[in-house]
Amino acid sequence: MAGNTFGKLFSITTYGESHGKGIGVVIDGCPAGLVMDEKFIQAELNKRKPGQSAITTQRKEADEFIINSGVFEGVSTGAPINIFIANKDAKSKDYDNLKDVFRPSHADYAYEKKYGIRDYKGGGRSSARETAARVAAGAIAKLFLNHYKIEINAFVSQVGQVVLELPLNEIELNHIESNVVRCPDSETAKQMINAIEEAKEQGDTLGGMVTCIVKNCPVGLGEPVFDKLHADLGKAMLSINAVKGFEFGSGFTATIMKGSEHNDEFVVENDIIATSTNFSGGIQGGISNGMPINFNVAFKPVSTIMQQQQTVNKEGEQTNFEAAGRHDPCVVSRAVVIVEAMTALVLADHLLRNKTAKL
Numbered sequence: 001m002a003g004n005t006f007g008k009l010f011s012i013t014t015y016g017e018s019h020g021k022g023i024g025v026v027i028d029g030c031p032a033g034l035v036m037d038e039k040f041i042q043a044e045l046n047k048r049k050p051g052q053s054a055i056t057t058q059r060k061e062a063d064e065f066i067i068n069s070g071v072f073e074g075v076s077t078g079a080p081i082n083i084f085i086a087n088k089d090a091k092s093k094d095y096d097n098l099k100d101v102f103r104p105s106h107a108d109y110a111y112e113k114k115y116g117i118r119d120y121k122g123g124g125r126s127s128a129r130e131t132a133a134r135v136a137a138g139a140i141a142k143l144f145l146n147h148y149k150i151e152i153n154a155f156v157s158q159v160g161q162v163v164l165e166l167p168l169n170e171i172e173l174n175h176i177e178s179n180v181v182r183c184p185d186s187e188t189a190k191q192m193i194n195a196i197e198e199a200k201e202q203g204d205t206l207g208g209m210v211t212c213i214v215k216n217c218p219v220g221l222g223e224p225v226f227d228k229l230h231a232d233l234g235k236a237m238l239s240i241n242a243v244k245g246f247e248f249g250s251g252f253t254a255t256i257m258k259g260s261e262h263n264d265e266f267v268v269e270n271d272i273i274a275t276s277t278n279f280s281g282g283i284q285g286g287i288s289n290g291m292p293i294n295f296n297v298a299f300k301p302v303s304t305i306m307q308q309q310q311t312v313n314k315e316g317e318q319t320n321f322e323a324a325g326r327h328d329p330c331v332v333s334r335a336v337v338i339v340e341a342m343t344a345l346v347l348a349d350h351l352l353r354n355k356t357a358k359l
Contacts, residue, residue: 001115001125006239007345009352010144012137016087018122018129024084025133027070027140029352032078034144036071044139045085047337048132053180055196056328061088063132076140083136087129101313101321105303112314128241128331131338138341141348150347151215154339156183156332157296158209159192160199168213168294182336200329203306207242207299208332210339214282214293214347221288221350228286229350230295236342237297242331245298249281264291297339302328 005013009029016023042065049063050056063085070081098120102109107126112118122129142152155176157164164185175184181196183189192208199206222229234246254262257279264275264284275291282293304327311321328334 006236007349010141010345010349012134012345014130014133014137016085016130016133017119017124018087018127019119019124020087022084022086023130023133024082025137027081027083027137029349030070030076030078030081030140030144031352032076034076034140036067036074036076036140037143038067038074040143041065041136041139044135044142044337044341045132048135048334050328050334053333055180055193055200055330056334065136081140083133085132085136097321097324100315101311101319103303103321103323104309104311105300126241131241131341134345135337135341138337138344141341141344144348145344145351148218148351149216150218152212152340152343152347153215154210154212154336154343156181156189156192156208156336157211159183159330159332160195160206160208162188162191162195163209164188164211168211168292171213173213176336181333196330205302205305205328206330207244207301208330210297210299210332210335212293212295212297212339212343214343217282217288217290217293217347219288219290221347221354222283222286223353224286227353228283229288229293229346230281230283230286232346232350233293233295233343236346237295237339240297240335240338240342242299242302242335243297244300246295248283248293248295250279251281251296254279297335299332299335302331 004015005011011028013026014023045063045065050061066084068082068084070077070079107123108118108120111126118124153173153176159181164183166185172184176182179186179189181189181192183192196206230248233248237243237246250257250262262279264277264280267274267276278291280289281295282288282291304323306323308320308322311319313319
């Protein structure tokens with residue numbers, strides 16, 4: 001199986017399965033001398049871990065990590081960093097009924113046909129459990145970005161048909177963690193939670209949107225042809241489980257605007273060149289321009305629903321299927337920190353590409 005590595009200079013390789021002994025990540029290219037704030041890394045993992053609220057899966061995983069290499073006396077050495085997270089609450093028997101059937105809208109059928117073998121217990125590598133390894137690596141990338149005062153904040157801006165209507169410049173980013181759905185507006189958050197609880201009672205699921213804002217990104221990150229900054233951000237986001245769409249800046253709204261409406265005019269503010277608007281989303285020509293970077297990530301409804309569905313078995317016979325076990329009715333609240341982690345990994349990689357970054 002190829003495709004388990006992401007990044008060029010600051011790169012990660014994740015490993016492990018949802019119901020195996022555990023999952024982990026090898027981080028290569030982290031500069032030497034970075035202080036490993038283990039409390040911060042654990043706090044990031046806690047934002048993603050299952051069982052954190054009534055609107056998430058009730059699988060109980062502490063997601064406590066072990067650093068096996070690349071760190072000496074609490075500081076990175078420049079060698080590969082290996083982090084391992086044990087699986088402690090996998091109930092594999094919940095998946096016994098999946099051995100011979102393909103779940104609708106899951107990776108089961110594609111995996112079986114591509115590899116000729118499939119880990120049906122929890123989905124193996126196709127499980128979103130793998131993203132815990134990304135969050136651990138992303139936490140280290142964030143510690144690196146802190147030296148450049150780069151801030152990354154993601155939040156839930158939509159759940160089903162409930163949409164956060166506030167403009168980006170009016171979002172109170174310090175309110176993101178004030179509720180379980182991670183929406184920075186309390187009234188909208190209540191509506192989102194109600195919508196998730198209603199879908200859960202019906203044995204159904206909801207999709208949604210995560211919005212991300214990056215502040216203090218320096219000018220010049222990104223390569224102008226195939227490695228455009230927004231292209232790498234798009235690949236990072238589309239690699240996350242359940243993601244169906246990515247748009248940055250004005251996104252698809254740009255298609256209905258005129259050039260005179262969409263162009264970001266340059267201005268000088270406090271002796272700094274900026275733009276009067278930010279439809280470009282902080283990226284022009286594939287390169288960061290110093291303005292805040294903003295983008296949206298669309299998540300589909302969770303494919304595992306607690307309703308009977310039609311499917312086929314390995315013999316190609318039509319059959320009925322009903323899921324069992326513990327599953328999220330909506331993933332967006334747990335996906336916020338995953339979006340931030342993948343953003344941090346992209347920016348850390350491009351910082352190192354842009355110049356030889358030293359702490």
